[in-house]
Amino acid sequence: MRLRSGLVILGAVVLLLAGRLVQLQGLQPQAYADHGVQQTHVVTIPALRGSVLDRNGNVLALSVLKKNVYAEPRTIAAATCQVGATIPCDPQTIAAKIAPMLGLDTASVQAKLSNGKGFVYLKRGVDPALAQQVIDLSLPGIGQESTTVREHPSNGLAAGVLGFTNFDGQGVAGIEQTFDSVLAGTPGKTVARFDALGRVIPTSADSHVDPVAGTDVQLTLDEDLQWYAQDLLAKQVQATQAINGTIVVMDVHTGEVLAFASAPTYNPDNVKAGDNPALPGIADVYEPGSVNKVITAAAALQRGIVTPSTVIDVPPSYKVSNTVLHDAEKHGDEHLTFTGVLAKSSNIGTVKVAQQVGVQGLYDTMRAFGFGSKSGVQLPADSRGLLPKPSQWSGTSIANIPIGQGVSTTVLQVASVYATIANDGVRVQPTIVKAERDSAGHPIAVPAPPSRRVVSPQVATTIRQMLESAVSLQGTAPLAAVPGYRVSGKTGTAQRVATSGPNQGHYDGTYTSSFVGMAPADAPKFVVAVVLQGTGKKGYFGGTVSAPLFSKVMGFALRSYDVPPTGTVPPRFQLVAP
Amino acid sequence: MSAAPLERSPRVMPLRSPLPKEAPKRTSPLRVVPPRRSSAAKAPFAVMLVVLLGGGLLGLLLLNTLVAQQSFSIHDLSAKDKALQQREQDLSSQVQALEAPASLAARATALHMVPSGPPAFLRLSDGKVLGDPQAGAAPTVVKPVVKPAAPTGSTTWTGPKPPTTTSTTTVVKPTGAHR
Numbered sequence: 158m159r160l161r162s163g164l165v166i167l168g169a170v171v172l173l174l175a176g177r178l179v180q181l182q183g184l185q186p187q188a189y190a191d192h193g194v195q196q197t198h199v200v201t202i203p204a205l206r207g208s209v210l211d212r213n214g215n216v217l218a219l220s221v222l223k224k225n226v227y228a229e230p231r232t233i234a235a236a237t238c239q240v241g242a243t244i245p246c247d248p249q250t251i252a253a254k255i256a257p258m259l260g261l262d263t264a265s266v267q268a269k270l271s272n273g274k275g276f277v278y279l280k281r282g283v284d285p286a287l288a289q290q291v292i293d294l295s296l297p298g299i300g301q302e303s304t305t306v307r308e309h310p311s312n313g314l315a316a317g318v319l320g321f322t323n324f325d326g327q328g329v330a331g332i333e334q335t336f337d338s339v340l341a342g343t344p345g346k347t348v349a350r351f352d353a354l355g356r357v358i359p360t361s362a363d364s365h366v367d368p369v370a371g372t373d374v375q376l377t378l379d380e381d382l383q384w385y386a387q388d389l390l391a392k393q394v395q396a397t398q399a400i401n402g403t404i405v406v407m408d409v410h411t412g413e414v415l416a417f418a419s420a421p422t423y424n425p426d427n428v429k430a431g432d433n434p435a436l437p438g439i440a441d442v443y444e445p446g447s448v449n450k451v452i453t454a455a456a457a458l459q460r461g462i463v464t465p466s467t468v469i470d471v472p473p474s475y476k477v478s479n480t481v482l483h484d485a486e487k488h489g490d491e492h493l494t495f496t497g498v499l500a501k502s503s504n505i506g507t508v509k510v511a512q513q514v515g516v517q518g519l520y521d522t523m524r525a526f527g528f529g530s531k532s533g534v535q536l537p538a539d540s541r542g543l544l545p546k547p548s549q550w551s552g553t554s555i556a557n558i559p560i561g562q563g564v565s566t567t568v569l570q571v572a573s574v575y576a577t578i579a580n581d582g583v584r585v586q587p588t589i590v591k592a593e594r595d596s597a598g599h600p601i602a603v604p605a606p607p608s609r610r611v612v613s614p615q616v617a618t619t620i621r622q623m624l625e626s627a628v629s630l631q632g633t634a635p636l637a638a639v640p641g642y643r644v645s646g647k648t649g650t651a652q653r654v655a656t657s658g659p660n661q662g663h664y665d666g667t668y669t670s671s672f673v674g675m676a677p678a679d680a681p682k683f684v685v686a687v688v689l690q691g692t693g694k695k696g697y698f699g700g701t702v703s704a705p706l707f708s709k710v711m712g713f714a715l716r717s718y719d720v721p722p723t724g725t726v727p728p729r730f731q732l733v734a735p
Numbered sequence: 736m737s738a739a740p741l742e743r744s745p746r747v748m749p750l751r752s753p754l755p756k757e758a759p760k761r762t763s764p765l766r767v768v769p770p771r772r773s774s775a776a777k778a779p780f781a782v783m784l785v786v787l788l789g790g791g792l793l794g795l796l797l798l799n800t801l802v803a804q805q806s807f808s809i810h811d812l813s814a815k816d817k818a819l820q821q822r823e824q825d826l827s828s829q830v831q832a833l834e835a836p837a838s839l840a841a842r843a844t845a846l847h848m849v850p851s852g853p854p855a856f857l858r859l860s861d862g863k864v865l866g867d868p869q870a871g872a873a874p875t876v877v878k879p880v881v882k883p884a885a886p887t888g889s890t891t892w893t894g895p896k897p898p899t900t901t902s903t904t905t906v907v908k909p910t911g912a913h914r
Contacts, residue, residue, distance in 0.1 A: 216831050221824050285821050310831030312838075384836035640853045641867035712853060721856035722865040 197350050203305050204342030207371030209319055209332055211380040212415070212591055218319050218333070218425070220305040220326075220371075224288035225281045226259060230274050232298035244295060251296050258291055259283065270298075281324065282306040307333075313424045315383050317436035318376070318417050318536065318589065321425040330434035332374060332589070334537050339593055342371030372601075373594035377413035382406060382717060386710050387418035393689065394420040397702055400667070400691025403438035404706065405572040406714055407684045409675065412576065412585030412606045414534065414569075415683070415714065440538040442565035443669050443690060446651025447502045447699075449523075449561030451620060452574060454499055454507075456514045456522035458616045463510055465496045465623055468734040475505040478552030482508055485650075497732030500626035502633055502648065504560045511559030516547045519559060525611045526574045526584065528566055533586040533606065542566040561651060568671075572686035575646075575673045578624075579681035582617035583610050621645045625678050625727045637672055637704035639712045641722045645681070646674020646707065648699035653691060668697035672704040676711050677723045685711045849874055 206220040230248075238246035245251045252267035259266075259280045269277050281304065283291075288301045307322045320331020328337035345368030386404040394402040406416040423432035435441075457463045471491040475482045482505050491503075498506030511519060523529065529544030543565035545554065557563040569587055577584040586606035593601040612620075624645035628637050633648040648671065655665035671688040675681040687703040687710070696702050714720075832838060852869035 215834065219831075221828065222821065285817075308828065310828065311835040312832075314835070314837070381836050384840075388837070388840075640869060641855075641865070716851070716854060721858070722867075724858065724863055724865045 198348070200347045200349075201303075202345040202347065202368045203303055203326070204344045204368035205305055205370045206307065206322070206326060206342060207340040207373040207594075209340075210373055210375045210594070211378045211383070212376065212413075213380065214375070215380045216310055217315060217376070217378070217380065218307055218309050221308050222285065223282040223304050223306040224285050224301040225304045226255075226279045226283050226288050226291055226299070226301050228270050228277050228279050229298040229300070230270055230272050230277060233270055234273065236297035246297055251299065254294065255279070255291055255296070255299065258287065307425070309425050311380060311384070313422060313426070314380065314387065315376075315378055315417065316422045316425045317419045317434070317438075318378065319425060320434060320537075321428050331436070331536060332376065335535050336374045336590075336593075340371040340374060343369040345369070370596050372596070373598075374590060375592045375594055375600065377408075377411075377415060377589050377591045378417065379406075379415045379717070382710075382714055383416040383418060385713050386416045387420065387422070389706055389709055390418045390687075391420040391422070393702070393706055397670075397689060397692050397696055398694040399670075399689040399702075401437050401441075402689040403436075403568045403686070404688075404710060405438055405568055405684075405686045406710060407572050407576045407587065407686075409576045409579035409681050409684050410585070412573075412587050412608070413591070414587055414589045416710070417569075417589065435538045436536060437690070438568040438688075439532060439534065439536055440540055440567070441656060441690070442540050442542045442567055443688070444562050444564065444651050444654060445566045445571050446561040446649035446669060446671070448571055448574075448647045448649040448671055448673050449564065449566075450499060450502065450507045450559065451578065451624070451647055452523055452526055452528075453511045453514065453519065453559040454495070454620055454623070455526075455578070455612050455616055456518050457495075457510045458619055459522070459612045460514060460518060462513045463495045465494065465619055465730060467495045468492050469495060469498055469506045469509055471498070471503050471506045471509075475508065477508060477512075477556035480553045480556050482556055492734035494731050494734055496623045496626060496730040497734075499623050499647075500629075500632045500730070500732050502627075507559050508556050512555055514559075516550050516555060519555075520544070520547045520550075522611075523558075523564070525609075526577060527570050528564065528574075532567065532569045532573060534569060534588060535590045539569075540567050542570055561649065568686055568688045571671070571673055571688075572684055575675055575686065576684040577611050578617050578620050579645075579675040579684050580617075581614040582612040583608050621675070621678050621681070622728055623730065624674070626730050626732060628674070631732060633698075634672055634674075634700035634704040634707075636700060637674055637707045637711075639676055639708050639715065642676045642711075642715060643678035643723060643725065643727050644674055644676045644708075644711065645678040646672055646704075648672050648704065649688075650697060650699045667691040667693040670697050670699045670702040672699045672707045674707055674711070676715060677720065678727065679723050679725050682718065682720045683711060683714045685714065844874070847874060 203222075205222070208219040209217045211217055233246075233248060233251065236246050245254045248267050248270035252263050252270055255261075256263040256266040261280060266279060269279060279299075283301075291299065292301050305326060307326070309316070309319070316331075318331055320328055320333040322333050323329050326341070328334040328340065333340065345366045347365045349365070386406060390402045390404050393399075402418075402420045404416060404418040405414060407414055417436065417438060419437050423429070423434070428434070463469075469492070471484070471488070471493050473483070473487065473489060484501075484503050484505055486501075493501065493503060493506055495506075495510065497503075498510070514522075523544055529541055531539045531541055533539070545558075545563070550558070554563055573584065573587050576587075585608040588603075588606040590603050591600075592603060595601060622645070624647055625643060626632050627634055627647055628644045629635065634646060637646050637648075638644055649669065650671075651669045652664045653667045653669045655661050655663060655667075658665070667690075669688065669690055670692045671686070673684065673686040673688075675684045685707050687706045689702055692702055849871040852871045853867055855864050855866040855868035857864055
């Protein structure tokens with residue numbers, strides 16, 4: 158009797174279990190299987206990309222944690238909506254609920270929600286608090302994932318230098334591209350089981366790898382100087398209706414680029430089609446024009462062919478091979494000193510001296526100053542420019558190249574030439590990165606840029622003194638003067654070869670207006686190069702368009718770095734032979 | 736095995752000769768030993784087992800609950816940590832935006848400040864004044880306070896009314912040789 162009752166109980170239990178089994182496996186197996194699968198997640202934890210800092214540690218670009226809000230349209234379609242449910246459950250009501258929260262158009266959100274795909278992003282880079290509000294609505298098929306977003310607190314300052322990252326956080330221009338592997342870091346991940354509330358189930362076998370944040374990159378740029386130069390330049394490009402403009406400020410002793418401004422620029426937070434991410438100062442080449450006369454002068458002085466006081470006979474016109482040279486201003490037969498040739502930017506006088514230097518000598522000097530090779534700055538698209546080899550020079554080349562035609566350079570290459578003169582003849586490779594910083598903020602110094610002697614200190618000093626006359630009232634750029642300081646510099650006004658459009662490769666009637674100079678002239682600290690491309694509609698002389706910017710930017714730099722005037726008196730040079 | 740023949744021999748004997756009559760009257764030297772009673776009580780042992788098992792079960796349950804509890808508080812705390820990190824990130828973003836040169840310049844202009852002119856330097860070695868000091872240019876148009884391009888926060892000038900032009904300011908600095 159007892160045995161029988163025991164059997165009955167056992168039978169009932171087995172029946173119960175069997176029934177449950179049928180319920181689980183037979184009636185809704187997929188729902189439970191899905192439920193089980195969803196509880197195990199591999200969560201990728203994005204690594205915070207390193208920041209880009211200026212030389213004083215101000216943040217120029219940083220990454221912040223944000224959320225991507227996504228939808229699973231198929232899950233929404235499969236969701237069973239209860240009659241009279243309070244939680245929206247079909248595409249229309251879900252869209253009406255979340256589109257205003259995310260600041261999106263309701264119709265387009267609804268279209269996304271009902272497109273039948275497995276996964277679609279609704280909005281990327283959402284503020285985490287807002288994303289959580291959306292998630293808290295417990296809508297079917299709406300989720301969030303962690304992401305990082307690049308921010309630029311200084312509002313696009315030095316955008317051309319910094320570059321930007323794509324949606325996947327990879328650097329695709331500028332410093333972001335060159336130092337992508339340094340900045341990127343390593344993402345971590347968590348494999349774990351979660352309960353219905355998204356909490357990790359403690360006894361489940363899981364693994365966790367912490368993300369490693371990227372290394373910071375500290376630039377040599379000075380945020381304040383960069384802003385000042387960029388602000389002035391943008392206004393001047395607009396005022397002159399130029400195509401673009403560049404200002405480079407360099408520390409002559411270290412080769413550090415303190416400011417690299419370009420206009421027009423773009424917003425790195427919202428890069429649009431048509432934005433040119435390349436920095437014109439290194440990516441675009443142009444004929445340097447008169448500023449190249451400095452190299453010709455250096456070659457001649459270094460070889461002892463002329464001295465500052467050597468008298469050069471400058472006729473009104475001068476025939477070389479099959480071309481006839483003229484000077485910018487008409488004049489009769491003149492007898493200028495070599496200083497006068499440089500101060501008055503005489504084409505004829507310069508070419509006459511260049512002929513004495515010879516093709517090979519000119520070529521070698523230009524190479525030594527860095528023409529025809531990459532500037533070496535740590536930015537992508539660093540152009541070599543165009544320097545024909547001596548064998549490629551035609552008969553008229555000797556009449557063009559010494560005055561900066563038939564040779565193409567970048568603004569940074571030209572700035573580097575003047576920095577070499579300013580640094581007593583030693584060329585220091587331009588650099589824009591000061592250090593990398595590890596996660597604890599300790600600087601990892603980058604190796605000092607290589608340097609080499611190009612001309613003797615005496616030649617460099619002589620050229621600096623000769624170039625002071627350009628800024629005098631008799632010279633081409635009195636507007637470049639910085640009150641209280643001795644300034645050396647050279648204007649450049651050259652016809653411009655179109656880099657695009659129907660006139661590509663030909664002079665298109667616009668000009669390159671430049672002024673490159675240094676201060677204080679007898680103990681230079683900075684070189685400032687101001688180059689405006691495509692001027693001509695409203696002024697085009699380097700002395701009127703670019704020199705005033707030079708004066709302001711140089712003045713700001715000298716003030717910012719407490720550089721006192723030297724208090725010396727510039728030597729008087731005779732420009733015209735007695 | 737070696738003991739088997741010895742045991743068998745007494746059993747074989749009665750078959751050869753009948754049992755002696757006096758045999759039942761003799762008191763046998765062998766008798767059944769009563770089962771030995773255990774001195775230890777059974778109950779405490781059972782109780783101990785139950786306590787051990789129950790205690791183990793309870794302990795396990797407690798441990799599990801504790802671990803779960805801690806895991807939940809870790810979750811809650813890390814959520815709090817995340818929220819605080821987020822707050823810090825937001826605040827430092829705001830500070831950085833306010834520190835940006837463009838933002839500072841806009842706020843300074845709003846306060847009717849102007850950029851300084853070139854300073855003069857006093858060289859201590861010979862007392863010579865270097866440079867060509869100039870006053871900052873007065874703002875050309877005095878506009879109503881321009882709202883600076885800052886994400887949040889507003890600056891209201893509560894101090895005395897700022898002057899519309901700046902007075903000549905000469906910054907005197909020693910030369911590098913004396914620093």
